[in-house]
Amino acid sequence: xxxxxxxxxxxxxxxxxxxxxxxxxxxxxxxxxxxxxxxxxxxxxxxxxxxxxxxxxxxxxxxxxxxxxxxxxxxxxxxxxxxxxxxxxxxxxxxxxxxxxxxxxxxxxxxxxxxx
Amino acid sequence: xxxxxxxxxxxxxxxxxxxxxxxxxxxxxxxxxxxxxxxxxxxxxxxxxxxxxxxxxxxxxxxxxxxxxxxxxxxxxxxxxxxxxxxxxxxxxxxxxxxxxxxxxxxxxxxxxxx
Numbered sequence: 043x044x045x046x047x048x049x050x051x052x053x054x055x056x057x058x059x060x061x062x063x064x065x066x067x068x069x070x071x072x073x074x075x076x077x078x079x080x081x082x083x084x085x086x087x088x089x090x091x092x093x094x095x096x097x098x099x100x101x102x103x104x105x106x107x108x109x110x111x112x113x114x115x116x117x118x119x120x121x122x123x124x125x126x127x128x129x130x131x132x133x134x135x136x137x138x139x140x141x142x143x144x145x146x147x148x149x150x151x152x153x154x155x156x157x158x
Numbered sequence: 159x160x161x162x163x164x165x166x167x168x169x170x171x172x173x174x175x176x177x178x179x180x181x182x183x184x185x186x187x188x189x190x191x192x193x194x195x196x197x198x199x200x201x202x203x204x205x206x207x208x209x210x211x212x213x214x215x216x217x218x219x220x221x222x223x224x225x226x227x228x229x230x231x232x233x234x235x236x237x238x239x240x241x242x243x244x245x246x247x248x249x250x251x252x253x254x255x256x257x258x259x260x261x262x263x264x265x266x267x268x269x270x271x272x273x
Contacts (some may be wrong), residue, residue, distance in 0.1 A: 084263060084266065085249065085263040085266075087261065123246075142268060146208055147205070
């Protein structure tokens with residue numbers, strides 16, 4: 043079975059440009075999570091969806107960040123405009139969750155974003 | 159805010175020996191479970207083991223086991239018979255009760271296994 047798929051794996055862009063990161067969760071999983079990992083701040087949860095609905099976006103750093111999940115098999119994280127401090131590895135993860143039970147999250151390989 | 163403490167930024171262990179990685183979490187809710195993940199140098203996050211808050215026995219998964227002490231709010235990961243491939247960052251993440259798997263990860267412990 044395919045795991046969580048993220049694209050691109052690497053992205054280098056100039057400050058001010060729009061960046062879109064993509065994620066395909068594991069088929070059948072109903073929760074999707076976006077994380078950011080930096081040396082300074084570690085692994086931070088940005089936003090998560092359950093059944094395509096955003097449940098908690100309190101980790102989104104600012105209005106430049108937005109995330110969508112138009113269907114069960116696709117999500118995007120967009121940064122507009124990008125800034126050098128957005129440079130990080132962005133992970134997408136999925137799991138099978140309900141409001142009663144939670145299960146392990148399966149992570150994608152990550153997108154390494156560099157903003158110059 | 160929930161606080162997760164992994165007190166060992168770095169650990170060294172000799173191959174084939176056992177090692178314990180510490181994790182404590184600060185919450186007044188006894189219903190928390192806990193996950194451990196491994197991140198090798200290649201960068202991917204790999205699920206290792208999960209301990210449910212009401213599980214009667216410590217979780218075990220192959221060479222990984224948890225020393226879960228609910229009263230102390232700690233869930234230390236024990237890796238037995240360390241292998242060179244165990245060299246990685248290890249993160250613990252308490253699981254809040256009630257589903258909706260919002261994990262907050264600790265800062266991690268870097269484990270180096272020496273031959």
